[in-house]
Amino acid sequence: MTTMPSSFRPSRRAVLAGGAGLSLAFAIGAETGQAQTAAAAAGRVNAYVTILPDGTITIMAPAPEMGQATNTALPLIIAEELDADWSKVQILTAPVNDAFNHPVFRSQFVVASLTTRAYWMPLRTAGAQARRVLLDAVAARWSVPVTELTTEPSMVVHAASSRRISFGDVAAFAVAPATLPEIKPTDLKPVSSFRLIGKDVPRWDVPGKSTGRTRYAIDVKVPGMVYGVLARAPVMGASVKSHNGDDLRKIAGVTHVIPMSAGIAIVADRMETALAARAALKAEWNAAAGSTYDSSRGLAAYLAAVRDPASKAITGRKTGEAEDALKAAVKVISGEFSTDYVTHAQMEPLNAVASVSADGVEIWVGTQWPTRVRDDAAKIAGVTPDKVKVNMMPMGGGFGRRAHTEYANEAVEVSKAVGKPVKLISTREDDMANSHVRPMTAHKIDVGLDASGKVTGWKHRIAADLVVPNLYGMARLDAQKGVDHIVMAHADVPSYDIPAHLAEHIYQDSGVRTAAWRGIGAGPNAFAIEAMIDELAKNAGQDPLAYRLALLKDPRAKAVVQAAADMAEWSRRREGATLGLAFARLGVPQLGEAMSAVVAETMLDRATGKIRVSKLWCAADVGLPVQPGNIVHQIRGSLIWGLSSALIERITFKNGAVEQTNYTDYPVLRMSEMPDIEVRVLRSGDIPMPVGELALGAVIPAVSNAIATMTGKRLRNAPFTTARVQEALKG
Amino acid sequence: MISLSINGRMREVSAAPETPLLWVLREHLELTGTTYGCGIAACGACTVHIDGQPARACATPLAAAAGKSVITIEGLPGGDGHPLVKAWVAEQAPQCGYCQSGQIMQAAALLASNPKPTRQQIVAHMDGNICRCGSYGQIISAIERASKGA
Numbered sequence: 001m002t003t004m005p006s007s008f009r010p011s012r013r014a015v016l017a018g019g020a021g022l023s024l025a026f027a028i029g030a031e032t033g034q035a036q037t038a039a040a041a042a043g044r045v046n047a048y049v050t051i052l053p054d055g056t057i058t059i060m061a062p063a064p065e066m067g068q069a070t071n072t073a074l075p076l077i078i079a080e081e082l083d084a085d086w087s088k089v090q091i092l093t094a095p096v097n098d099a100f101n102h103p104v105f106r107s108q109f110v111v112a113s114l115t116t117r118a119y120w121m122p123l124r125t126a127g128a129q130a131r132r133v134l135l136d137a138v139a140a141r142w143s144v145p146v147t148e149l150t151t152e153p154s155m156v157v158h159a160a161s162s163r164r165i166s167f168g169d170v171a172a173f174a175v176a177p178a179t180l181p182e183i184k185p186t187d188l189k190p191v192s193s194f195r196l197i198g199k200d201v202p203r204w205d206v207p208g209k210s211t212g213r214t215r216y217a218i219d220v221k222v223p224g225m226v227y228g229v230l231a232r233a234p235v236m237g238a239s240v241k242s243h244n245g246d247d248l249r250k251i252a253g254v255t256h257v258i259p260m261s262a263g264i265a266i267v268a269d270r271m272e273t274a275l276a277a278r279a280a281l282k283a284e285w286n287a288a289a290g291s292t293y294d295s296s297r298g299l300a301a302y303l304a305a306v307r308d309p310a311s312k313a314i315t316g317r318k319t320g321e322a323e324d325a326l327k328a329a330v331k332v333i334s335g336e337f338s339t340d341y342v343t344h345a346q347m348e349p350l351n352a353v354a355s356v357s358a359d360g361v362e363i364w365v366g367t368q369w370p371t372r373v374r375d376d377a378a379k380i381a382g383v384t385p386d387k388v389k390v391n392m393m394p395m396g397g398g399f400g401r402r403a404h405t406e407y408a409n410e411a412v413e414v415s416k417a418v419g420k421p422v423k424l425i426s427t428r429e430d431d432m433a434n435s436h437v438r439p440m441t442a443h444k445i446d447v448g449l450d451a452s453g454k455v456t457g458w459k460h461r462i463a464a465d466l467v468v469p470n471l472y473g474m475a476r477l478d479a480q481k482g483v484d485h486i487v488m489a490h491a492d493v494p495s496y497d498i499p500a501h502l503a504e505h506i507y508q509d510s511g512v513r514t515a516a517w518r519g520i521g522a523g524p525n526a527f528a529i530e531a532m533i534d535e536l537a538k539n540a541g542q543d544p545l546a547y548r549l550a551l552l553k554d555p556r557a558k559a560v561v562q563a564a565a566d567m568a569e570w571s572r573r574r575e576g577a578t579l580g581l582a583f584a585r586l587g588v589p590q591l592g593e594a595m596s597a598v599v600a601e602t603m604l605d606r607a608t609g610k611i612r613v614s615k616l617w618c619a620a621d622v623g624l625p626v627q628p629g630n631i632v633h634q635i636r637g638s639l640i641w642g643l644s645s646a647l648i649e650r651i652t653f654k655n656g657a658v659e660q661t662n663y664t665d666y667p668v669l670r671m672s673e674m675p676d677i678e679v680r681v682l683r684s685g686d687i688p689m690p691v692g693e694l695a696l697g698a699v700i701p702a703v704s705n706a707i708a709t710m711t712g713k714r715l716r717n718a719p720f721t722t723a724r725v726q727e728a729l730k731g
Numbered sequence: 732m733i734s735l736s737i738n739g740r741m742r743e744v745s746a747a748p749e750t751p752l753l754w755v756l757r758e759h760l761e762l763t764g765t766t767y768g769c770g771i772a773a774c775g776a777c778t779v780h781i782d783g784q785p786a787r788a789c790a791t792p793l794a795a796a797a798g799k800s801v802i803t804i805e806g807l808p809g810g811d812g813h814p815l816v817k818a819w820v821a822e823q824a825p826q827c828g829y830c831q832s833g834q835i836m837q838a839a840a841l842l843a844s845n846p847k848p849t850r851q852q853i854v855a856h857m858d859g860n861i862c863r864c865g866s867y868g869q870i871i872s873a874i875e876r877a878s879k880g881a
Contacts, residue, residue: 067827067864202823209828210819211811212764212804216829219763227758271758272750347768347776347829347863396766396829397863428769629823633869637826640865663773663861671867672858 048078048100048123049130055154055168057082058090062100063115064108064368065093065205066398067637068692069630070115072203074123076626077116080196081127081189084167085154091204096370096390104591107371108392111403111516113690116626117591120688125183132181134167137174153195191624191686200629205394217393218425220353220364226255227274228414228424231281232263232434234657236513238288240264248277258417262406265414267422278427290511290656295440298510298653299338299717302442302463305506306336313461313504314481316488320500322448325457329448335535337443337528339700339718341651342517343435343660345668348396350431354411355421360387361412362421366395368403376405377412399641400516404436404471429661436515437651439465439487439508443528453540455551457500460491460528462521466507467514489521490585490697493529495557495595512653518641519696522586526697527704527718530582534705535714544581544705545570556595556621556684557583563619563680564597577603577614580706584697587690594689595621598639598698601675602706609725613643613675613703621682623689632679634691639677642699644669650719733797737762738806748794753777755793756803764804764832768861775860778833778840779803785840804832807839815839818877826864834860838874847878 050058059075075091078084094100094108102109104118131151138156139146142163150157154167191197208214233239243264245257253273258265264283268274305311326332352365354377361381367373370390378385395402411424426434441464448457467486468477477484484505491503503525517523537547545565552558561583568579580600587593601615616639625631648667652659660666704715713728732743737760744755751770756762756779765788768776772790779788780802807813815835818824825831834857841848841856848856853874862870 202820205828206820206823206825207811209825209831210816210835212832214828215763218767221761272746272754345863347774347827347861349767395827397827633823633826633866636868637865640867662771663769664771668861668863670858670861672854674867677868
């Protein structure tokens, strides 16, 4: 399991197609007929589990991997129920095939921290089913009732006759039945007897990633391959007006300059030649809808929109009658907040290798949505999806950016145009110019209180560009009655005892490219909500911890808040530093939510306005932790993301174009700025809850709350740049 | 043709002298462990050693490496048995992994000149290497582990 099988090396196919051993087919979360057709047409065996006579157990990792480590966690779930000896397990990256579809999204798609949560029961069932096939085969062979058989790691045991047989030896004679045994929830292992889940096994991809052996899409080289770069229109939707392609074609090695809908592609025989030609490109672009947009004016307009009662709004979240409650309130407390555009700046610039030939299409790409890449490529190339092979490569960062797949489509278009395999890469500058941003947001929250100071109603208005149409298309937004669930994520407050709540979205359209960004709306929304909670505590003359514990009604929420406060020794005063506290949820109500609370120990240089967060404590209730050590690493990363967006990250637009170019003018948090971080993972229940984006949303408000406690001044506009902090301190 | 030593072996490269060493390594020699992050020496993903010193391959013209000894992640002595690689695995440092070759090469240069760095020295030395996943804590722990020979 320490090898790094690239999905295009022959070894995997040999294992799968060789026919030796026992291969079990499971169609999970897919229409079986469609999955079988796709599998048969592509000549592949549709299987999660293969057991070889030497005892090797191969398990498919179905989900795209971007650092979240589900390529270990998902096979581990199967291995647990199979009762596999983990040392004999080999993990393989699954092919792109409907048989491996995400059980909720019905495609191979990684977003919303819902991978482990959604595959959980289907993969447990698949593992139990594989185990049952082995037991049935042994029962028949030994003529004993299957109920007398048990398993130990990779062993079938008949205690009554003291007989034991290894899984490998069973695989040598067993044949998977045409109809696999049905597994009921009661057939699954009791959670209390898990051997692997909750115990931490090493991630299978770590050795490859610690030696440079792991191959990302950008590392792929195929015979006859040429190199492409794409200069995209700086403003979304702008078309090419003119370019100096004739001059570029005179550069030795430049073979093509191709105007496309997205921009101008330059193709050369070598990478360095393509890059040199890109640097020499001169292009003019026609105006588009966003060509006059300037984000410094935008923020003022967005704030004006949330203040104006006449602004047309879509109801995103609603409980009770908040408007009535506010009208009847004895006192209304209001607050305004905003967040700037942020971009992913994932370390591996967007790229893909595509080969369009008479036989079909082959693509090597790091993507969060490989089935979409397949389907789009089929349309571009004019073939059926079964003629498209997508090799799911590990991603050098995803964070929501690689849920958008335009860069793969562009590679297919260029390969089709030049008739050769092409590696199409974005330079860092092109990647940043093509930022698909988390939209800028403006918030106004009005909270109604009764005579006793109790919260009776909460109204939250959010002005932001839409994201759903850019990721899923307009039809999806219409189907959701206009509710952009990405912008409105966690804009509600169900953990608190607030009887009436309304969250509204005031659509803005600045013509910029928007995207899902780690945590989606939960980041900006948690900032506004949790800063507001501190404002309410201040109004009530109460300590923010005590106020939260009194207002929270959800016991899991109370537990994480109390735990984070205990970790931080909340009531202990610090010399030169102040604590701020916030709470954040992650998940969807139908599948359950994870809970987190963060305390930020914060220092401020009042002269310069520079904030330094010296320590973060985080308590996280993640349901059942599958890989606890990895969960801590993911949450640490999420906290660092949150802090980076709280303090320094900011995309601005001028004349509709992104102004930042690289890590120099879009700084992200570096090691010297990282606080000490302490994470405590709390378990509740028997189901794993979302992790990868948890706690991010609590960081911005925790810092704002700390500064408010320290100075009496509220930081309302993230990121809290030194200029903004100085401004706030004056006010 | 320009000659240089890559991981202890003399290589002849047919590329223009101004070609960034990064693309020579990655595309001409297929040593893809050295990764492209920024192209302007701002992120550290492409860190290699040139005559024993850490250098950003993206901002090093091939001509500047001519006749010199270049070590990439693939040439790290001992491979999987190198103390830093072992420590990286023990600490489960990588997440997406893309920056980690550069991190390890930067760390190897530190330990070569300062086998027992303080935490402060580690942070100061590593601060030019970005990890967008936020694995900084694991990286520090791994360097400390390697420096202790654990």
